[in-house]
Amino acid sequence: MDIAGKPVALLPGLKMTVATEGVVAPIADGPEKAYEVGREGAGDIFPGRHGQALERARWRQILTIDSESHQIEGRILLNVMCHYFGDLADTEQNDVQSGTPHMLNPRPVGAPSSDITERIPVAWPALPRTDLLVPYLRQIDEARIYTNHGPLVDRFETRLAERLGFRKREVIACSTGTMALVGAIRAARNLSGCRGRLCLLPAYTFVATAGAALSCGYDCHLVDIDRRTWAIEPAALRQHPRLSEVGLVLPVAPYGRMIDLQGWQDFHDETGIPVVIDAAACLDRLMEPGISLPKTIPLAVSLHATKSFGCGEGGLVLSRDTTLLEETYKVFNNGFLGSRDAQTVGLNGKMSEYTAAVALAELDGFDEKSAQWSRVAAAYATAGNAIGARLWTAPETSGCYALIEASSPPQAAMIGARLITAGVDIRNWYGAGLSEHPAYAQLSRDPLSVCADVAGCVIGLPCFTDLTKADIGRIVAMLAV
Numbered sequence: 001m002d003i004a005g006k007p008v009a010l011l012p013g014l015k016m017t018v019a020t021e022g023v024v025a026p027i028a029d030g031p032e033k034a035y036e037v038g039r040e041g042a043g044d045i046f047p048g049r050h051g052q053a054l055e056r057a058r059w060r061q062i063l064t065i066d067s068e069s070h071q072i073e074g075r076i077l078l079n080v081m082c083h084y085f086g087d088l089a090d091t092e093q094n095d096v097q098s099g100t101p102h103m104l105n106p107r108p109v110g111a112p113s114s115d116i117t118e119r120i121p122v123a124w125p126a127l128p129r130t131d132l133l134v135p136y137l138r139q140i141d142e143a144r145i146y147t148n149h150g151p152l153v154d155r156f157e158t159r160l161a162e163r164l165g166f167r168k169r170e171v172i173a174c175s176t177g178t179m180a181l182v183g184a185i186r187a188a189r190n191l192s193g194c195r196g197r198l199c200l201l202p203a204y205t206f207v208a209t210a211g212a213a214l215s216c217g218y219d220c221h222l223v224d225i226d227r228r229t230w231a232i233e234p235a236a237l238r239q240h241p242r243l244s245e246v247g248l249v250l251p252v253a254p255y256g257r258m259i260d261l262q263g264w265q266d267f268h269d270e271t272g273i274p275v276v277i278d279a280a281a282c283l284d285r286l287m288e289p290g291i292s293l294p295k296t297i298p299l300a301v302s303l304h305a306t307k308s309f310g311c312g313e314g315g316l317v318l319s320r321d322t323t324l325l326e327e328t329y330k331v332f333n334n335g336f337l338g339s340r341d342a343q344t345v346g347l348n349g350k351m352s353e354y355t356a357a358v359a360l361a362e363l364d365g366f367d368e369k370s371a372q373w374s375r376v377a378a379a380y381a382t383a384g385n386a387i388g389a390r391l392w393t394a395p396e397t398s399g400c401y402a403l404i405e406a407s408s409p410p411q412a413a414m415i416g417a418r419l420i421t422a423g424v425d426i427r428n429w430y431g432a433g434l435s436e437h438p439a440y441a442q443l444s445r446d447p448l449s450v451c452a453d454v455a456g457c458v459i460g461l462p463c464f465t466d467l468t469k470a471d472i473g474r475i476v477a478m479l480a481v
């Protein structure tokens, strides 16, 4: 139902009118609570179930600044889940001032970031703005090639390989990080001759790791993680009682924390078991000097908008084994390579030229973005020095994560509650571990006490490129134990 132009009460003390183009005209007014709000902008706003218990509510003004006319347009990003509107004490300022146009999405200049009434979201991605995409989009118009490994995808792979210090044929772009896992898993299995049906993977990961393995026909068995690395370790898996059934190991580099790549290569060389590394959040880590790819085992990377390097949806498979990458390419290309005869069972996992346009523009601006990630990490490190709890940020994690590790789950719960009450959004990125998701609760597993402990202690804090020092100060003030 379209409620454009009609008054919408979002938070107590704030009433706003949403116009058709998504321009927001706020009117201060008394409290009203009646709407569940959809994901973004006008037209996506739906009247909700009155009085429903909702967990979180946030609205945020997004401003577009026209650098020529200096006109500012506002639109509102709405995200309300699970809380009573009436229980939320926030009201936000809506006054708009002019500000400096920026390559990335500008932070709303009217929103005073140190104002404790403003909710801070846990992530607020910023991908290249339209102007920066236009030259690439025009190239697509000219070439009239829209997908099937077109010139922009090819250029993206070439330039990214250069940036990583890899050879061009060591990089394949694809549609998502999950698809990168699927492609690498299928390719590794096709080439290995290893027929085991069991996949060992860590219990502490994002659900996509398990989803990818299951969709390739493996039975999954969850393994506990190491307390220090939050990852599964090759030495421990060599002793695993079910090793003889294993046809795939899927180690995960959690939050971009680098894992023992050489150790996994050795594990593969010794056992013959295919290993695919879920390095979803590792692209910025791999750009650091001195990190090289393992001899043969592949890495699957995500270019999701929330990652440090994003293009909306996208993925990469990286490997020095060019035979494996050729097989991966076939998997992404419905099994085709050089003829119309499918040579392997494949899927469509290709990256489109439009996505490559975003990825190329992201690469053009990545030095600047990377500096912003570093600035955020440094501000967390400085502010966090005195808090007495462990903060994890870049360069130990990928730039897009800031995590606090409490000393116990109850302490984490207390910190989490304090942050939410103070208007700071948090996220357990991996939930309570795979075994706690209904879809994966039936998977066989080892005892998972370390996973439960880490999942209970680690909280994802807000992390985005235009998070200010004042925001970080406000967040860290809530963390002292």
Ligand SMILES: Cc1ncc(COP(=O)(O)O)c(C=O)c1O
Binding pocket: 176, 177, 178, 179, 205, 206, 208, 209, 252, 278, 280, 281, 301, 302, 303, 304, 313, 314, 315
């Ligand atoms: C550990 C891990 N694996 C896999 C994925 C899946 O990547 P994508 O969302 O690009 O499909 C993610 C995404 O966040 C992830 O964090």
